[in-house]
Amino acid sequence: MSDLTEDSNEFTLSLKDADPATLKSILEIHWERICSRLKIEVGEVEYRTWLQQITLGGIEEDELTLYLPTRFLRDWVRSQYNSKLNQLWNSELSQIRRVELALTPQTDITSPDSSTNIGVDTTTSSQPQTEGNTTLKPAQVKPSVQTTTPTSPTAEAKEDDGKLPLQTQLDPRFTFDNFIVGKPNEFAYACSRRVAERPSSPGFNPLFLYGGVGLGKTHLMHAIGFELAKAGNISVSYMSAEKFMYRFIASIRSQSTIEFKEELRSVDVLMIDDLQFLIGKDNTQEEFFHTFNALIDAGRQIIVSADKSPSDLSGLEDRLRTRLGCGMVADIHATTYELRISILEAKAASANVVISPKVMEFLAHKITTNVRELEGALNRLIAHANLFGRPITLEATQEVLHDILKSHERRVTIEEIQRKVAEHCNIRQTDMTSARRARAVARPRQIAMYLAKQLTSRSLPEIGRKFGNRDHTTVMHAISRISELIEKDSAFAEDVELLRRMLES
Numbered sequence: 001m002s003d004l005t006e007d008s009n010e011f012t013l014s015l016k017d018a019d020p021a022t023l024k025s026i027l028e029i030h031w032e033r034i035c036s037r038l039k040i041e042v043g044e045v046e047y048r049t050w051l052q053q054i055t056l057g058g059i060e061e062d063e064l065t066l067y068l069p070t071r072f073l074r075d076w077v078r079s080q081y082n083s084k085l086n087q088l089w090n091s092e093l094s095q096i097r098r099v100e101l102a103l104t105p106q107t108d109i110t111s112p113d114s115s116t117n118i119g120v121d122t123t124t125s126s127q128p129q130t131e132g133n134t135t136l137k138p139a140q141v142k143p144s145v146q147t148t149t150p151t152s153p154t155a156e157a158k159e160d161d162g163k164l165p166l167q168t169q170l171d172p173r174f175t176f177d178n179f180i181v182g183k184p185n186e187f188a189y190a191c192s193r194r195v196a197e198r199p200s201s202p203g204f205n206p207l208f209l210y211g212g213v214g215l216g217k218t219h220l221m222h223a224i225g226f227e228l229a230k231a232g233n234i235s236v237s238y239m240s241a242e243k244f245m246y247r248f249i250a251s252i253r254s255q256s257t258i259e260f261k262e263e264l265r266s267v268d269v270l271m272i273d274d275l276q277f278l279i280g281k282d283n284t285q286e287e288f289f290h291t292f293n294a295l296i297d298a299g300r301q302i303i304v305s306a307d308k309s310p311s312d313l314s315g316l317e318d319r320l321r322t323r324l325g326c327g328m329v330a331d332i333h334a335t336t337y338e339l340r341i342s343i344l345e346a347k348a349a350s351a352n353v354v355i356s357p358k359v360m361e362f363l364a365h366k367i368t369t370n371v372r373e374l375e376g377a378l379n380r381l382i383a384h385a386n387l388f389g390r391p392i393t394l395e396a397t398q399e400v401l402h403d404i405l406k407s408h409e410r411r412v413t414i415e416e417i418q419r420k421v422a423e424h425c426n427i428r429q430t431d432m433t434s435a436r437r438a439r440a441v442a443r444p445r446q447i448a449m450y451l452a453k454q455l456t457s458r459s460l461p462e463i464g465r466k467f468g469n470r471d472h473t474t475v476m477h478a479i480s481r482i483s484e485l486i487e488k489d490s491a492f493a494e495d496v497e498l499l500r501r502m503l504e505s
């Protein structure tokens with residue numbers, strides 16, 4: 001299957017003629033790649049601070065629009081990264097000559113489809129982006145920010161066109177209906193449902209959701225937000241901890257902290273995502289702590305997510321950690337194979353695509369880290385199938401996803417191989433590097449050398465060095481001896497295969 005960037009003629013045609021869904025997928029694929037390059041070029045921290053919140057907009061002629069949620073961020077990104085974004089997009093897709101940076105358009109919660117932007121949730125982002133800003137109960141504040149620190153834009157930056165701070169971003173795709181429940185997330189799901197039905201119930205306030213990257217914390221928070229908003233007269237505010245900090249800092253600069261506090265304390269439900277971001281940000285933590293207390297005291301619901309449990313969030317003030325753990329703490333565990341299969345089936349069904357069980361099983365076996373990556377892989381497969389009109393076979397899957405699959409290959413170290421083989425053959429690990437030549441020791445050592453060549457990218461001299469500074473010819477000899485034995489002796493072959501599988505799993 002041809003690569004999108006390499007086959008530029010075919011691609012340019014497809015881009016021009018593509019229907020909106022295909023166009024969205026094409027842009028997502030390229031944006032994902034650009035984000036990976038940006039992370040490398042500007043560094044993870046800078047990327048997360050300034051670029052992670054960019055969402056894809058539409059494309060018109062040769063101009064692509066990218067959205068940022070606040071004027072502050074838009075101005076900063078424009079002043080610092082404009083030419084980089086232009087250059088990267090142009091090198092990905094020569095048809096794009098200009099990148100326009102704009103504010104994310106507003107959408108009403110009752111009409112999530114009314115947004116005109118493509119609204120892509122980039123799979124590389126740790127925080128979901130929205131199809132627009134969904135304003136549940138907008139509050140009007142008008143900070144006019146004069147920035148002074150060297151890390152901030154020098155231009156005057158009015159946050160969110162004056163609609164600070166309670167403008168809430170909810171992604172209409174993240175509902176309870178399309179959250180797939182399995183063993184690893186059933187408790188968090190049940191707690192979230194409960195809070196959505198009866199907010200501020202004793203024992204469930206605050207609700208603290210925690211778990212690894214891309215396992216559905218944000219999804220559940222948005223789902224709670226939608227349920228509550230649907231129910232009627234409840235004001236919900238959702239923001240990432242990062243945004244909480246920006247807004248807090250902006251309010252200090254514009255001398256509007258009182259308004260900020262009042263607005264924040266007037267909501268019925270406050271949701272703060274990725275709280276771990278506040279580690280080391282003492283002033284913002286302090287402000288959050290006071291907001292937290294004021295809201296809980298007033299009987300309002302607080303929902304927080306983080307990557308660790310309150311007790312493990314070292315770096316957060318003790319008093320805050322204690323209070324965070326006072327309500328319901330629900331963790332989301334890593335996905336199981338069964339859950340990954342169910343998620344793939346549901347996502348394929350909602351995209352109206354038939355994918356063979358073999359391909360699903362392959363994906364669920366290979367991409368085990370998080371749902372975001374699994375979803376990204378599936379979207380990429382679907383986009384390729386749509387673009388080139390080819391069925392999604394196992395071979396096509398391996399080809400299209402070769403880079404993702406490669407990064408998921410387990411990296412086994414020579415030390416691990418030595419340990420496992422020594423354990424299996426009942427010898428000491430030190431015998432792997434010793435000078436002893438007795439068969440009982442030499443054969444396992446040869447097996448370990450053979451597996452080191454098979455399972456790592458180390459050269460023969462490097463392997464030799466790790467085995468007590470042996471010469472590369474010794475390693476060569478070991479490999480050919482073990483290969484011979486595998487050919488001749490099926491029991492021996494099975495044994496080596498078993499070891500290999502144990503090391504790869």
Ligand SMILES: Nc1ncnc2c1ncn2[C@@H]1O[C@H](COP(=O)(O)OP(=O)(O)OP(=O)(O)O)[C@@H](O)[C@H]1O
Binds near residue numbers: 211212216218343
């Ligand atoms: N159980 C699930 N069912 C359906 N989709 C899911 C499920 N879990 C996660 N997802 C999807 O995976 C993607 C990542 O999820 P989400 O953003 O909620 O993760 P997160 O835990 O908040 O990650 P992070 O720690 O990076 O903020 C989203 O597109 C979400 O819809």
